[in-house]
Amino acid sequence: MTEQPIPASPVEADIETFGALVDTEPQAPPRSQWKDVWDQFRKHKGAVFGGGFLIFITLAVVLGPYIWTLEPTKLDIRNKDWRPIWTLIWDGDAKAGLAHPFGTDQLGRDILSQMIAGGRVSMAVGWIAMLLALVIGTAIGVAAGYFKKLDFWLMRFTDLVLSLPILPLVLLAVTLFRQPLNSFFGSPEAGMFVLIVGVIGLTSWMQTARIVRGDILALKEREFILAARSIGTKPGKIIRRHLLPNVISPIMVSATLGLATAIITESALSFLGVGFPSDFPTWGKLLADAVPRMQEFPERVLLPGIAISLTVLGVNYLGDGLRDALDPRIRGR
């Protein structure tokens, strides 16, 4: 093996000799798996709209405060109870104008900037709680699927947690632990954020764990895992290199479901009055605050309600499309 010249391309030489082996059709360029996934995903109109809307709303709440610079908590009692700008279409005398396109509330706070600020909180809670639930669920699912000794106990534990009354417990935890966390983190907002994210994350990992465990159990018996084990790969490495990339699609699908649930749970807590402090807008809180006067100002209920519903709808459609796109049995049909 010292200085042997390697032929430039042995395959080409062979093809020249055996002319019959040449393909009559030109070969299609190789396609990566993710390109296939993307092509299938694009066919699902709802998923494209859902994904697009999710990106739009995320950008709107992230960049919104830089474009619409009005403070969400600034009181302006002289300009209270403005109607949204579109009421001018049928009612020329309505208190409305370009200064507050979505109107103002009973204390004169601008509703558009409140919506942006509220969306920031709701989306941040949703994303972080979803990631937390995914990490816990995947870890438990992989451990239960891969290590036989852990399987029984981890799955019994998952079943137990599944039969817990989730919303009552979440209500309990949020009400009871509000005070100490507030003093621990210095500000009530930070304490509440950590508490709500933690509580939602800790109570919504079970479905992910179950799905991941099922997939790992099936994958574990396949030949490539046997091959990996036979060359002495350590369990940790097998999980990271061989198993996790193969369960990425169920994880992504349950991620979208988790995001939707987390946003709804956070809004429900705010609605029931156990969420963030009262001057801190979130979509659920805006909705709850507007309910007593919804006869006169229906838009104040509708705007946050529609924002929550459309975001969750978009996320659900995205999940639907991802499920189709990531399933190799459906893809290409």
Add this chain to the structure above:
Amino acid sequence: MLTFTIRRLILSIPTLLFISLVIFGLLQLAPGDPMAQVPLTVPPEVKEKMREALGLGQAWYIQYWKWLVQFFWIEPQVLIDHWFGTSFAEGKQRVLSWQTRSPVMDIVVQRIPQTLWVVGLAYVVGIAIAIPIGIYSAYRHYSVFDQAGTFVTMIGFSIPPFFTGPLLIVIFSVYLGWLPSIYDTLHVVNDWQSFKVQVMQMIMPVMVLALQTTAQISRYMRGAMLDNLNQDYVRTARAKGLKEATVVMVHVVRNSMIPVVTVIALGMPAIFGGAIITENVFKVNGIGQLLLTWLFANDIPGVMTLTFIFAILIVFFNLIADILYGLLDPRIRYD
């Protein structure tokens, strides 16, 4: 089947014990002091006595054990006394609410029928709507009905009950004035007229709760039907000349129901969670609303018992689903 049911019943005891321990632990770890509201003029030794009167002076495991005894041993005796006029529970300590100083279970028994009626009816209505929709949209896959059904269920899935509730109140109670916005619990049904009033006031809370169930279950039903419709046994059934209605309604639907039953059972915690919100929106004085009241009043025995009752309801419905699962699917043998 009977052995399985008994075994499942016995297995649910450790589950319930675990759940009660979790709830109790959560309440113990919580730092809130129930004596915090007592005025500062009350001397410390009196405060200490009040604490002991509430049963707070003991170690946590003694408190837990006492609660277990009260809930599982004394409360059933009270029930038996109530039914048969005996006096087993005479003079025994029951679980007392701190807020009202009366037995927790007495209040719960007053409140629970409202919740069960609304939740139960919502679930039944939801399932009754969802299953035909799921069957038909799978049977006419990619038809207009299927597309529309998918869209409507997606929307139903996405709109939270705390938005649909106020929305329906504004539309049907305020603008149209057809339905009452508040659930009147004192309403007694004794003739046709009062029955109509009862139906009117139940429509909105039930429909708000049923919307979510319908959306979820019809999606699962459709998926399960689609999986089954392409199976070989369906072709066999058609080939031997069965009517199309028999093929779909008997063969395919029965097989598709198997995964759907699990989904129905697993949806139970969510529907009781939804009940807390719906009861709050429509002012139904069920146990969900009671839980919120006691939670804000820091009534620890009440909250503990009530959360545990939610857990019992969930475990009980899971048990029913497991038994139904065995009845529907003869391949599953439990022995």
